[in-house]
Amino acid sequence: MLRFSPYSTAFVFTLCFVFATSCSNTLEKRDENVDVSPGVVFSRSGIRGDGFQTLTIDLAKASVIPIVVARNVSREKNNFVGDALTVRDWCDQNGAVGGLNGGYFGVTYDEIGSRKQIVQLAVVDGKVVAPGSDTPSSRIPGERYLRSAIGFYADGTPEITWATGTVKNVIRTYGSPINPA
Known part of the structure; x- marks a missing residue:
């Protein structure tokens, strides 16, 4: 069974969002910080159209409850399939101010693309349902x-890593994403 090392509560978790290209032809420098709530700061940096946005969460100050959202996960045609929504839709449906896309999807299982194959590592209720592999x-x-x-x-502490799993619920982590051995 995989054991993760605990993170410090002062760990600052930053989510980067691509800053949408503006329709304007002017290059306006826009840097701003907005305090969303205690310990949560939204920042916009760079020149309009070529900048980026971040949401920084200081876990020592913020009242954050991480949740994993997956809906209607089922086995179909020898694959695991789940509902596929945009990060914005998942956030809207769960009352979240920010989200992180932690999934990778493959084959579409309906005509409109709302149900897709889960590829790479997926663990649901402690069971490996998609083992993942190198690509x-x-x-x-x-x-x-x-x-x-x-x-x-179980205490809500996040961990981001390079990992694969097996059908026997063994999760293996790697120090590098390149040419795992």
């Missing part, structure tokens, strides 16, 4: 890489 690089011959996985301890 061949499309750019560098002979190179393989892992996708990251996010998980939460």
Whole structure:
């Protein structure tokens, strides 16, 4: 069974969101910080159209309750399939101010793309339902890489790592995503 090392409560967790390209032709420098709540700061940096946004959460100050949302996970055609929504839709439906897309999806199982195959590592209620694997690089011959996985301890502490699992519920972590051994 995998054991994660505990993180300090002062761990600052930053989520980066792509700053949408503006329709304006002007290059306006926009830096701003907005206190969302104690310990939660929204920041916008850079030149409009070429900048980025971050949501920084200081876990020592913020009242944050991490939740993992997965809905209608079932086995179909020898794959695990679940509802596939945008991060914004998941946040809206769960009353969250921010979210992190921790999933990777494959084959679509309905006509409108709302149900998709879960690929890479997925653990539901402590059981590995999709083991994940390394993926061949499309750019560098002979190179393989892992996708990251996010998980939460029983106390809500998050961990992001490179990992795979087995049908026997063994989770293996790696120090690097490149050419895992």
